[in-house]
Amino acid sequence: MYQFSRSIYRELSPHVLEDRGDRSQRNHQRVLRACEAAVERLASDRHYFARPARTLFHEVRAYFPMQGQLLAYQVINRHMALASRYVELHAREGLTFDGSPLCCNATTRKGAPCQRLPLPAAKYCPSHKHLDEELEPAAA
Numbered sequence: 222m223y224q225f226s227r228s229i230y231r232e233l234s235p236h237v238l239e240d241r242g243d244r245s246q247r248n249h250q251r252v253l254r255a256c257e258a259a260v261e262r263l264a265s266d267r268h269y270f271a272r273p274a275r276t277l278f279h280e281v282r283a284y285f286p287m288q289g290q291l292l293a294y295q296v297i298n299r300h301m302a303l304a305s306r307y308v309e310l311h312a313r314e315g316l317t318f319d320g321s322p323l324c325c326n327a328t329t330r331k332g333a334p335c336q337r338l339p340l341p342a343a344k345y346c347p348s349h350k351h352l353d354e355e356l357e358p359a360a361a
């Protein structure tokens with residue numbers, strides 16, 4: 222997923238506000254770190270990350286000038302959509318973004334993580350799929 226956060230940052234970087242009199246480029250580092258965190262969260266926790274682009278934009282918007290806000294949002298939106306699709310495609314094949322098999326999100330009665338494969342586009346396996354409905358009754 223590294224390439225996604227790098228490409229967001231690469232496109233945003235020229236528009237980041239410079240800190241006055243500060244050569245440490247703290248703003249740049251904050252933007253890069255926010256991109257990395259958002260992409261990582263998208264990859265590992267996509268079911269609970271409802272609006273990745275908007276969340277990331279809110280985190281970094283303070284580091285862009287007024288006239289760069291729209292552009293920053295568009296860059297973030299485009300790249301996060303690509304990253305989402307990438308994660309989603311892998312999930313459909315039962316894989317995480319790095320190619321390892323997906324696992325059901327449930328915990329077994331013995332307290333160990335369930336090792337079964339989740340249903341397509343779900344976070345639980347067939348025996349735990351009731352958890353999906355219990356946890357998200359308002360999803361519709």
Ligand SMILES: [Zn+2]
Nearest residue numbers: 325335346349
């Ligand atoms: Zn399970």
